[in-house]
Amino acid sequence: MNATLLSSEDILVREALSFSRQLLGVSGALFYWVDNRRQEMRVLDTLGVPTGFLEQYSHGMQSLDPMGVRRMLERHESVGVLSMAPTEQSLNDMRHYHGYLHSFGVIDTIDLMFWGGESAYGGIGLLRTLADPPLSMELPALDTFQRFLEASFDRHPHVRQIQRDLRLQHSGLSYRERQAALLIGMGASNQEVADAMGITLATAKTYVVRIFEKLGVESRTALAAYLSQLS
Template identity: 30%
Template sequence: MAIYFISQGRDEIPRWREAFSDARLISPREIHARLVRGDCVWVMVDGEDWPQRVADLSRRGAVVGVMTHSPSAAEAFESLESGARGYVHALSAPEVLRQAQVVIMNQGIWVPPELMARVVGGTFRALGGRAQAHSQAEELQALTERERAVTLAVLEGHSNKEVARALGITERTVKAHLGAVFGKLGVRDRMQLVLRLSGLHAAMSDSGQ
C-alpha cells in the first residue's frame, strides 16, 4: 500500500510529512498513472474541483482522506458524500493524522470530534431521519427506553453534553448508554450507528464495503 498526498499548492504540510515519512507528494495528473486499489490518498482542499477528485479516487478503489485548513461541518459532510473516509485539520498533530489513517484504512470514518455530532446529524437527516430509524423496529427493540432516547438524540446531531442536558442525566451516563447501544447493535461509533439504523449497514456488509 502506498500513501499519497495531493495538493495543487506549492508548499507541503510539515506535519503531514512528519506523520507519514514514506508518503509521496503527487500531482492530480500523476496519481492516475500510479494509483493501485487500496492505496491511501490524502486530498488537500485547495481548489473548487476537490470533491470531484475525491469521488474519482474513491471510485477507483483508493482509501481517501481530506485535509483542510478551515474545518467545517458542511465541508466534512461534502467530503463524506464524495466518498472520503476521513476529514482532518491539516495542522493536526502528527499522531492525530496517523490515528486518522489507521481508522480509515480499517473501514472506519474519521471526523474531528468537535464536528462529528453535526456531521452525524446531517447524515441521519439525509438518510431519512426518525422515520427511517423507526422502520428498523427490530434494531430499536433491542434497546431500553432510555437507550432509545439517547440514540435518537445523538443521531439528530446533539453532543453528549446536549443530550445529557435534554434528558436530565449526566454526560457520563450518556456515554454509558451509548457504549451499551454500540455493543448491542454491533457498531463502533456514531457514524456506524447512523448506517445501522438507516438499513445501510447490512447492505454495505453484504457488498463487501
C-alpha cells in the first residue's frame, strides 16, 4: 500500500505496523484482514517485507505454515511464535517451510491475531531476520501487546462492518441475504439490489421478504434503523 494513498482509517494500520516493528525489533511487518469464509488472510499493508516473500507464501508455502490463518483460527489463538508453535506437519514439510523462510533471511515469525467475539477479523505478522536482535518479549507480554493493538481497531470501519455482518449471520440471514440487507439499508430499490447482485427482480423481492421476517422488521426504514444500531 502506498503511504500517499492511505485513507484516514488505514493510517491506523500503518501506525500499528510501525509501532509493532519498532517495539519488537523486527525487520518486516504485514497487516491483514481475515477472510473467514476462505480462512485466509488478505494483506492490506506491509513494511520491510522482502520482495517475493508474499508471492511464494500464497503459492505453496501457506499450507505449510504452522502459524497460518487457518490453523490459528482452528486453535482460536491470538498470539503465535513460529519457534514455539505446535506443528502437525511432517519433518520434510517443516524443512521445506524453514528453507523458504531462510531464503529470505527470516529466522522466526510472530503472529498477533485480532478477534471480535468468536471470530477473527485481522492481524499483524512480524518477520525476524538474522540482522534483528533476539525477541525481547515473552509470551505473557506479547499477549498484553496483542490486546492493546486489538482494542485500537475496535472502531475501524472495516471491523465494524465485519461485526455487523456476523450479527446478521447470527440472526439467521444467509450470505446472500446479508448482502441484500446491506444494500437495502443503504437505500437500494429492489431493482438496484437485483442489478448489484446479478439476480432477478423476483429473487430480490424474495430476499426482502425473508430479511424482514428473520429480523422482525416491517419496512425499509425499520431495516435501515436496525442496521444502524449494529454499527
